[in-house]
Every structure is written in structure tokens, then in C-alpha cells.
Amino acid sequence: NAGVTQTPKFQVLKTGQSMTLQCAQDMNHEYMSWYRQDPGMGLRLIHYSVGAGITDQGEVPNGYNVSRSTTEDFPLRLLSAAPSQTSVYFCASRNRGGNQPQHFGDGTRLSIL
Amino acid sequence: AQKVTQAQTEISVVEKEDVTLDCVYETRDTTYYLFWYKQPPSGELVFLIRRNSFDEQNEISGRYSWNFQKSTSSFNFTITASQVVDSAVYFCALSEAYQAGTALIFGKGTTLSVSS
Numbered sequence: 001n002a003g004v005t006q007t008p009k010f011q012v013l014k015t016g017q018s019m020t021l022q023c024a025q026d027m028n029h030e031y032m033s034w035y036r037q038d039p040g041m042g043l044r045l046i047h048y049s050v051g052a053g054i055t056d057q058g059e060v061p062n063g064y065n066v067s068r069s070t071t072e073d074f075p076l077r078l079l080s081a082a083p084s085q086t087s088v089y090f091c092a093s094r095n096r097g098g099n100q101p102q103h104f105g106d107g108t109r110l111s112i113l
Numbered sequence: 114a115q116k117v118t119q120a121q122t123e124i125s126v127v128e129k130e131d132v133t134l135d136c137v138y139e140t141r142d143t144t145y146y147l148f149w150y151k152q153p154p155s156g157e158l159v160f161l162i163r164r165n166s167f168d169e170q171n172e173i174s175g176r177y178s179w180n181f182q183k184s185t186s187s188f189n190f191t192i193t194a195s196q197v198v199d200s201a202v203y204f205c206a207l208s209e210a211y212q213a214g215t216a217l218i219f220g221k222g223t224t225l226s227v228s229s
Contacts, residue, residue: 035219040122042204042221090158099146099165099208102217104158 002026006091006105013081013112021076021108023091031094032074033102036060036087043090049074081112115140117207119220126195126227134190134223136205142166145209147181147188148217152202164188195227 007022025032033048035058045058049068063085065077074093078085088109092102116139126132138147149161162172164181172179176193192199202224206217 040221042219043217044219045217088156099163101148101160101163102158103160106157 004091004093004103004105006089006108008108009106010109011111013078013110015081015083015112017078017081019078019081021078021089021091021110023074023076023105024072025074025091025093025103026072027093027095027103028071029093029103030071030096031100032068033058033092034064034066034074034076035090035092036085037090037107038087046076046089078110083112086110086112115142115207115209115218117205117218117220119203119205119223121223122221123224123226126225128196128227128229129194130227131191131193132195132225132227134192134203134205134225136188136190136220138186138188138205138207140186140207140209142209145207148206148208149179149188149190150204150206152204152222154201158204161190192225195225197227197229200225200227 004025030051034046035043037043044060046064047058047066049055052068052071055066055068068074088107090107091105094100094102118137145166147164151159151161169181178191180189202222204222205220208217
């Protein structure tokens with residue numbers, strides 16, 4: 001019953017550092033997404049993938065990279081961390097079909113100093 | 114363009130009061146899906162309900178009920194006899210059929226505080 005697993009749960013970085021947020025799902029879902037949650041802003045889409053080898057940008061993609069080499073994994077890379085990227089990051093997956101609910105990971109709380 | 118508006122930023126009620134959370138959406142698609150998610154203080158996102166655009170039946174699940182009205186583009190959520198455990202941030206979200214490959218469009222959320 002793992003569902004969507006995100007690591008790490010917490011991370012503190014210095015400005016300019018790079019890092020990768022990991023996301024893995026064991027439900028064989030085709031669709032995976034990354035969101036960021038900021039106070040008063042709801043959840044905003046960063047990048048998404050409709051299958052292995054296919055990714056696309058969401059609403060706020062700048063400063064982030066993704067890749068999807070397998071169905072299970074969808075890592076999010078911060079290239080050069082900035083204080084504006086301090087946020088809570090959620091990974092989600094779902095089955096094919098717009099009516100399918102997203103299954104979310106527990107989130108990664110990231111602070112950039 | 115697609116948009117979800119939750120006009121109520123914060124609501125405070127006393128236990129056992131009924132409370133309605135409003136959600137208004139905008140979409141150009143004729144087939145779309147609406148969702149409600151709950152985010153308790155622990156931070157995880159919990160799926161509550163999904164509604165298809167072609168099904169306007171209201172739904173009741175225990176103390177929760179949802180009122181979907183296409184004529185007003187609204188999908189409101191009512192909690193009857195609220196409890197302290199209902200304290201959370203509630204998000205309304207929209208998914209469009211023509212963008213089925215993408216993710217959800219979220220409202221900014223309504224923070225519900227239920228005091229005893």
C-alpha cells in the first residue's frame with residue numbers, strides 16, 4: 001500500500017545548490033505531476049508526464065527540470081535553488097482519464113536560505 | 114480559460130454548526146470533472162469526491178454533501194454538524210476532458226476552523 005512515495009520529507013538548501021526531489025508510485029499510473037503549494041496560492045502545477053519518456057510544462061516550470069525514464073519514477077530537479085523556490089512540493093499520479101482522482105504523496109517541505 | 118475560485122479564504126464555526134464551502138469554476142469544455150480534496154493539519158491531501166459534468170445529481174456521504182449546479186458553474190460542499198476533526202484546508206479542483214493528460218486546476222483553498 002505504498003501509493004506515491006516522496007523523498008525527502010524535509011530539506012534545507014543554500015541558494016545556488018541543486019538537488020533532486022524523488023517521487024515513485026507503485027500503482028502503474030501513466031500520469032504523474034509535480035505541484036508546489038505556497039500560502040494563499042493553492043497548488044500550482046510545475047511539470048507533468050503522460051507516460052514514460054513524455055513530459056511537459058505546467059503553470060510554473062521555471063527553475064525546474066523533470067524526466068520520466070520509467071513508469072514508476074518522476075524526479076524533480078532544482079537546477080540552482082533560489083529563495084523563491086521555498087515551498088511544499090507534492091507529487092501526484094493517476095490513471096488514464098480526466099475523471100480519475102490524483103493520488104498525492106505526503107509532500108516535501110523545502111527551504112532555500 | 115479554466116479557473117477555480119474559492120472566494121472564502123477562512124471560515125470559523127463552532128462544533129455542530131453546518132458550514133458550506135463555495136466553489137465556482139470556469140471552463141470552455143463541455144466535458145469536465147470536479148473534485149474536492151481535504152488537507153488536514155498533518156499536510157497530506159485526501160481525495161473526497163469527484164463529479165462529472167454530465168451528472169448533476171447531488172451527493173451525500175455521511176455528514177458531507179455536495180451540490181453541483183452547471184447553471185451557476187458551482188460545486189459547493191456542505192458539512193453538516195461540523196466536528197473539530199473537520200478542521201482543514203479544503204480545495205476544489207477542475208480537470209478538463211480535452212486536457213485529460215494534464216493535471217488538476219486547483220482553487221486557492223478554504224481554511225475551515227471548527228472550535229469546540
